[in-house]
Amino acid sequence: MSQVTYLPLASCTVMPWKNGGGTTTEIFRRDDPTDSGRFLWRISVADIGAAGPFSAFDGYRRVISVIQGEGMVLTIDGEGSPPLHTGRAWPFSGASEVDCRLIDGPIRDLNLIYAEGQVVADVSWHRGERWYMQETTEADVLVVFVQSGSVELSLADAAWSLQPLDTLVVERSASDVPSMLKLITAAASTVCIMKLVFRSAPV
Numbered sequence: 001m002s003q004v005t006y007l008p009l010a011s012c013t014v015m016p017w018k019n020g021g022g023t024t025t026e027i028f029r030r031d032d033p034t035d036s037g038r039f040l041w042r043i044s045v046a047d048i049g050a051a052g053p054f055s056a057f058d059g060y061r062r063v064i065s066v067i068q069g070e071g072m073v074l075t076i077d078g079e080g081s082p083p084l085h086t087g088r089a090w091p092f093s094g095a096s097e098v099d100c101r102l103i104d105g106p107i108r109d110l111n112l113i114y115a116e117g118q119v120v121a122d123v124s125w126h127r128g129e130r131w132y133m134q135e136t137t138e139a140d141v142l143v144v145f146v147q148s149g150s151v152e153l154s155l156a157d158a159a160w161s162l163q164p165l166d167t168l169v170v171e172r173s174a175s176d177v178p179s180m181l182k183l184i185t186a187a188a189s190t191v192c193i194m195k196l197v198f199r200s201a202p203v
Contacts, residue, residue: 002179004155009045009165013047017055023047025113027167028143032115041114041121041196043143043167048072049106057094063114063123065089065192066129069107069149075099087147087190089123110145112194120197129191135181135190142170142181149189154182192202 005028013026025044032038038059045067064084066072070147083103084173092098094113106153112161114121126133135142137155142154142169153168155161156179158170169182183191 001156004158004160005169006160006162007167007169008163009167015044017046027145028169030141030171032118038115039113040198041112041119041141043145043169043194044113045108045165046111046112047106047108048100048102052099054098054100056097057113059114059116060094061091061121062094063091063112063121063194065110065123066123067108067110067139070102070104072103072107072109072193073101074125075101081139087125087127087192089125089192091123094188101189110147110192112143112198118199120199122195124193125190126193127188128185129188131185131189133183135183135193137170137172137179137181139195140172140198141194142172143168143192143194143196144168144181144183145194147190147192149185149187149191151189151191152184152186155179159190 015024015026024044027043029042030040032040062163066084066086071083076092076098145167151162
């Protein structure tokens, strides 16, 4: 049976950056069952108030999206990104040397970090007014993050109401039959959907 976790941002853990340059609010973390010193994947929100370097995560891939503020430009291994504004996912290697420049003041971003070679991830953004969509739970993990607006979710006989900065994580076991997650918005809303597939099933 799928394991579903509802996570308001206010209930999540705040952690210092590895490089000491700021803090990150960890939304969800799944440890690597084969290595107690590593995590398999993690989602978090970071508040960035000034330009500076990002922490390195060797052995991982990262996908970052601005969710509040005027955006940023990343320099990744000496190459500049285009301006990254709200709702655009930008992937890069966790081992890269990354520096951040803010376009116009502080920002908040959404981060997915996952183990390279063990996890494949797809991150997409959806926005609109009074819309409806369905997502099958064929992926090993399905994550719904609400940036703005409100979303009504239902899966089988359960239902959740997500507000801005709320997250729902659906983890499917290997024996589960894929089911349908339904999303309905009552007003203009912006939602991020992440799908994670494991190259080999976690123990």
